[in-house]
Amino acid sequence: MAKLVAPHGGKGLVCALLHGSELAAEKDKAAGLKKVQVSARAKGDLIMMGIGGFSPLSGF
Numbered sequence: 001m002a003k004l005v006a007p008h009g010g011k012g013l014v015c016a017l018l019h020g021s022e023l024a025a026e027k028d029k030a031a032g033l034k035k036v037q038v039s040a041r042a043k044g045d046l047i048m049m050g051i052g053g054f055s056p057l058s059g060f
Contacts, residue, residue: 013055014052015051016052016055017051017052
């Protein structure tokens with residue numbers, strides 16, 4: 001493991017999952033947003049970005 005390259009940005013991994021009342025509040029907020037259709041690939045990318053799967057990246 002000592003030979004691994006540090007992640008780009010050097011901030012380490014981020015867990016962005018929500019639970020409990022925070023999750024419920026964000027779902028309520030999202031219910032009122034405009035909906036757009038995206039491809040399955042884009043949906044997967046959005047999910048991974050939303051849960052911190054691409055961390056330490058903060059956007060594209």
